[in-house]
Amino acid sequence: MKKHSLPLVALAIVAAACEQTPNQPADALSASTFDHFEAISASAQCVAPPSTAAGFASYEPFVLPAGYTQRIIASQINDFTPIAGAGGDLPDMNTLNETGPFAGQFLYRTHEVGSNGAVSVTDLRTGVTSLVTQLPEYNRLDGIVWSRWQTVLFAEETAGGLVYEVDPATGVVASRPAVGRRSHEGLRLDPQGNLYGISETAAGAIFKFVPDSPGDLSSGQLYALKVLDASRTGAAVWVPLDLTQSAINSDAAAAAAGATGWGRPEDVEIGTSTGNANNQVMYVAVTSEDLILKIDLSGDEAFVTNFVHAPAGFDNPDNLALDAQGNLFIAEDNGPGDIWVARAGSGGAIERFASLSDCSAEPSGIYFDKGAHILYVNVQHAGGPLSNDLAVVISPTK
DSSP: OOEEOOOHHHHHHHHHHHTSOOOOOGGGGOOOOSSOOOOOSSOOOOOOOOSSGGGGGSOOOEEOOTTEEEEEEEEIIIIIHHHHGGGGOSEEEEEEOOSSTTTTSEEEEEEOOSSSOEEEEEETTTOOEEEEEEOTTOOSEEEEEEOTTSOEEEEEBSTTOOEEEEOTTTOOEEEOGGGOOSBOOOOEEOTTOOEEEEOOSTTBOEEEEEEEETTEEEEEEEEEEEESSTTSOEEEEEEEOOHHHHHHHHHHHHHHTTOOOBSOEEEEEOTTTTTOSOTTEEEEEEGGGTEEEEEEEETTEEEEEEEEEOOTTOOOEEEEEEOTTSOEEEEESSSSOEEEEEOTTSTTOOEEEEEESOTTOEEEEEEEOTTSOOEEEEEESOOTTTTOOEEEEEEEOO
16 A cells, blocks of 8 residues: 655645635536436537637537536636646546535546646635645546545556545545556445446456445455346346455456456446435446446346447447436547437437537546536547646536
C-alpha cells in the first residue's frame, strides 16, 4: 500500500472547503427532472469552439431538446491548468460528495493524462476549482466514485492500473491493489459496499470486489463474471480469482478462472448515486460492440441480457448515468458525440437526448446529482485553436 499526502497548499484548500457552511448549489434547487423531453432528430452539425477565451462566456457546446439549458462551470484554461498544469488536461469522469453534511456541494473529477494525473474538485457554491491530488505516477486517471464512508475512489485506465482512495477531509491517498491491477474505467459501489468495475481491453471481464470488512478496500475477495452460455447471455456466476495474481494482473487471473470477455467494456452503472430504488441491476457499456449489458445481481449469481445492441446511429457507447426514475443515459465516444436515453420500461429502445457540436471532442463523465435534477458532463479532447476542455451542467429550464 502506498500513502501520499497532498501538498500543503492543496490540503489547506480542501480542509477549508470541508469547513464551509452547508449551502445547496443553486442548480440543485430545481424541482424538475429529466423525465420529459422531445428527442432531437439527428446528431449536431460540426461547429468549431470559440477561438478566444472570451468567446466561451456564451458558448453552448451541446444541442439540447427544448426546455433544457446548459452552462460551463469550469474550463481547462480558467480552472484546470492553473491548479494542475499540464496534468489538468482531459477532464474525464465525475462524482459529487453524495453523502455527509455538505452533500452535493463538491464535484470531483479525474484527468486522463498520460502521467502526472490529477483529481480536481469544483465547489458548486463558490465556483472555485482546486486540486485534490496529483502525482507523477498517476497514469490516465479515469473512473471515480464517492463511497458510503465518505471517501473518493479513483482509478487508472492503463495496463496494470490501480484504484486509489482519497479522504477529502485529510488529503491522504492510499492505493488499493487488492481491487486488482488492470485497465480500469467505470467504478460503482452497491448498497453493501461491494465495488464493481471492468477491464477496458479487447476481451475485458467484469469484476466485483467484496471487502473483508465493510468500508475497507485494503483486503477482500475479487471475482469476475462468467456467463454459463456461449452466447454470453443468461445465467452467470461470480468466480473467485487468485488474490496474489489479481494484485499483479487481474486480467490474467480472470482469464485463468474462465471469466467471460467483452470488447472494451468501459463504464458500469448502478442506481446508488441518484437513489434509484432498483440497486440490484447493473448496466455495462461495451464500447467496441456498440452494446449495453443489463445484469441482474443476486449474490453469487447474476443474469445477463443484451439491453441495447447496435441500433442505427448508435456508435461507441462509453459512459453511463442512471437517473432516479430509472432512465439510462448513454454517452458516445464519437464525433459528433451523442447522449442517448433508454427510458425506463422501454426495453432498451433509445432516443437522442443531446449532441456535442464540437466533433473533435467527446462527451465524458455523464453523472446525475441525487434526485436527477442536474446532468454533469465534460467536454474532453476539445477542438478549436484553444483546445479548451470543459465541465458543463445541463438542467431543465426552471
